[in-house]
Amino acid sequence: MDQAASAPQTISIRLPDGRTLAYDHPVTGADLAADLGPHWTRVALAVRVDGAMKDLLLPIEADATVSLVTADDPGAVELLRHDAAHVMAEAVQELYPGTQVTIGPAIENGFYYDFARTEPFTPEDLPRIEEKMREIVDRDEPIRREVWDRDAAILHFKSIGEHYKAEIIEDLPADEPISVYRQGEWLDLCRGPHLASTARLGKAFKLMKVAGAYWRGDSRNAQLQRIYGTAWASKKQLDAYLTMLEEAEKRDHRRLGREMNLFHLQEEAAGAVFWHPLGWTLYRTLQAYMRRRLEAEGYVEVNTPQLIDRTLWERSGHWEKFREHMFTAAAEEKILALKPMNCPGHVQIFRQGIKSYRDLPLRMAEFGCCHRNEPSGALHGLMRVRAFTQDDAHIFCTEDQITSETLAFCDLLQSIYRDLGFTEVVVKFSDRPAKRAGSDATWDKAEGALREATEAAGLETKLNPGEGAFYGPKLEFVLRDAIGRDWQLGTLQVDFVLPERLEANYVGEDGEKHRPVMLHRAILGSFERFIGVLIEHHAGRLPFWLAPLQVVVATITNQADAYAVQVLAALRAAGIRAETDLRNEKINFKVREHSLAKVPVLLVVGAREQEEGTVAIRRLGGKAQEVVALAEAIAKLTMESLGPSAT
């Protein structure tokens, strides 16, 4: 307003195309857009000032590199989602007076807002809220940023009954400006940035679900009501996302597990799996593969008891740290616990006899069935169960061997993931937590060794600061599946503590007793969970070598029955998992049925094949058929059946 009074100063704005515009007054992104032409006014959503996303209406008061953010900017959709959260909050407060707002960020694929309200929201409320949101978009309410005095802001929010907001302001760092966004009549504390008006949000959004969520993510706090939504720059993108969700639902392992007759779950054994013949075949095939890989890497396999007396768990520290997750059983005067982990058992085997440094590294593997009393709300199909079998192993080694053992492990793990069809692996490196055992020198050594090994293995790691186990640092291996979801499966943990507690030692070159280091490691994590991931990753279409039923021999008419039986015998003799389908049905029917059951290969035989001693190979999902001599087909399928890394 008093621009004339301020000293004439030139502000130069550098644009992405290299042009520089000079202004003698503070300029906003909106001004800039107007100067660039009407097209820009229409498409500009926000500005980047020296890389940082800002409001279109924020005055730029110093020289800067500025670009206008349009819908195709990767940051734009985040802005949009954040706005969607605010528009939803306005809608909710308009519809349900007395509801308090708390926080409402943009998240991957969408947004949410947490509300405090006595009455619960129900799914029926969502269409109503959505309707109101569209109304707010149509109102084209301007969104304006204001900076308030901290105490005034606290007072204001308290006076209108927004106690959570007041609490947020009280906890903000003292130097943080308190920015408030006015959106029409509505007002919210927010860091921003935001679009210039609600109309900019568009209508490519949808409210998805209601859920409970704890204030500040702490289960001791009040539970708020969260509404999740998704928002996109265009209707087309929204539809694509919704279609993707439908696809994900179709590959849900619980659904496919039933459709493919692999396993079931039932309430009398919540969190435990009933494996059906086909599912168990898949399980055993995977296990045989793992066993082969481990043996080739110099692991020895052991088996340790399910029920172990509490005194051992007291010594290992589990009784103190893990008690509430352990199932117990009474026997006469004793209390036994079902093992939640295999490590203490493995130390018992290590302790038998005297170990020499020459025995190290000792790689002790067990397909150990563990039980953990997971909270009921955590159970989820095969992914989160109470009874599971780990592909567990403990490597007893010297400190000097940590690097080479880790390196070898990383190589093995990557090779196995590749074999199983996963190519994207992210490694998280969790270093020392605040509460920890062992000296800083020991931690330096352990972290250094791990880091060195991951570098040698050519793995990029993402630091997870302070997230290590109390006994040592760990690596976590996260797989990305076919539709972009992440699964944390493998792990490697360095442990200096358990060998100490359970008194494991070996005799060194010097003739003295030493403590070995234990590396806890798993690749699949658990068979249950991994099979769940495998099913979803492949959408049930497992690779030939893993498919529980690999081949169905289907007849055209029952004239070919005898020949089909002969083909079956030949397949089985070659070790291929096969069945016949001699039913009196049309071949169309059989093809459809076995395709839906995801059988990878269908061998169709009719009068012609019988006469010529051939089979017609039909691959799952393919249209083409290949007619070859029976012997040739068997040879081909036998090769495929061997699986990767078989030689």
Place this chain on the structure above:
RNA sequence: GCCGGAUUAGCUCAGCUGGUAGAGCGGCUGAUUUGUAAUCAGUAGGUCGGGGGUUCGAGUCCCUCAUCCGGCACCA
């Protein structure tokens, strides 16, 4: 464990404000002998998740428990 929703035939689901259960697929039986994603006809099948209550009467309303689903917390 917490919040919300759900639980009806083997599966997917319908069943309005209370009046003693329905469809499609699948199963079974029969006919059909068929060349690459559903041949036709007939037929059986349910203590409506368990328990309690309200009512002349409950799949439907209320209470309670269990399990499942979606989140949250948890995942040493």
